[in-house]
Amino acid sequence: MRETQTHSLGMTLAECHWGDGQQIILALHGWQDNAASFAALGEALEASSSPYQLIAIDLPGHGKSGHFPPSQFYNLWDYLPVLAERIAQCAEPVWLLGHSLGGMLATQLAALLPQQVCGLITLDMVGLRADKNTQQVTQFLNVLREQLVKHPAIAPSKSFPAMVARRASVGSPFTTEANAALMARGTLKRDSSTGEEWHLRIDPRVRIGSLWRFQEEQSLHLAAQVACPWHVVVAESGFFAHPLVERLRNQLPIQTVTWWPGGHHCHMESSPHELWNTLVQRIEE
DSSP states (O other): OEEEEEEETTEEEEEEEEOOOSEEEEEEOOTTOOGGGGHHHHHHHHTTTOOEEEEEEOOTTSTTSOOOOTTOOOOGGGGHHHHHHHHHTSSSOEEEEEETHHHHHHHHHHHHOTTTEEEEEEESOOSOOOOOHHHHHHHHHHHHHHHTSOOOOOOOBSSHHHHHHHHHTTSOSOSHHHHHHHHHHHEEEEEETTEEEEEEOSOGGGGGOOSOOOOHHHHHHHHTTOOSOEEEEEETTSSOOHHHHHHHHHHSOOOEEEEESSSTTHHHHSOHHHHHHHHHHHHTO
């Protein structure tokens, strides 16, 4: 693995690269995660003879990437121009691989950039999460109120194991190893008068969430604009129940659905080498 930095629309984007193939798979992680989310898949790529290059981006406000300015927040649509510009920097059309929030972003980018995105894989995300129309105004007002409040830095932990335990308390990933991988990239150690402190790199404003999400009919209409091959991997103990996945599959241009053992972060924990081989099979179908 090698780390690099790129620049997009004035933002510094930190990236992790695995492999050196011409075909780029651009990976977008989930909410409050970072590029280390794809480390296990990247290691599987490097252990194989796959002719690909996996580039995992720390989304703005996450990991080692820069933060949006005070006048800008982390609404779902705010990530898209920066990511679209990063895709435009690639010499050839890319495959997009997105987990959770990253899956929603990847789906929108595939619909937005049909000439620059040649394939889409979403991990435990099918289409776009939607709000009922009766929830949208309440969501808008609640999040807007939070955006108007000054958000102090997140309190540090006294040790790295304490930070890992803190991340594990969220509930996913399930393993210490997976949480440690996220925290190794997502924290910064500083010395203080009382000893060492471990600080989260994430912008506290990321945690506010998005002002607004589409209604279901709108989200389906947008996701239906995806014209490239689209494959979905769904965690068996993740966010999506079988009946919902089948309904969405019938309404969206999804080519294949693969159920994978494990929870929401199954790509980090449940046979990542086998999952990588499965993803390659999907890409080459």
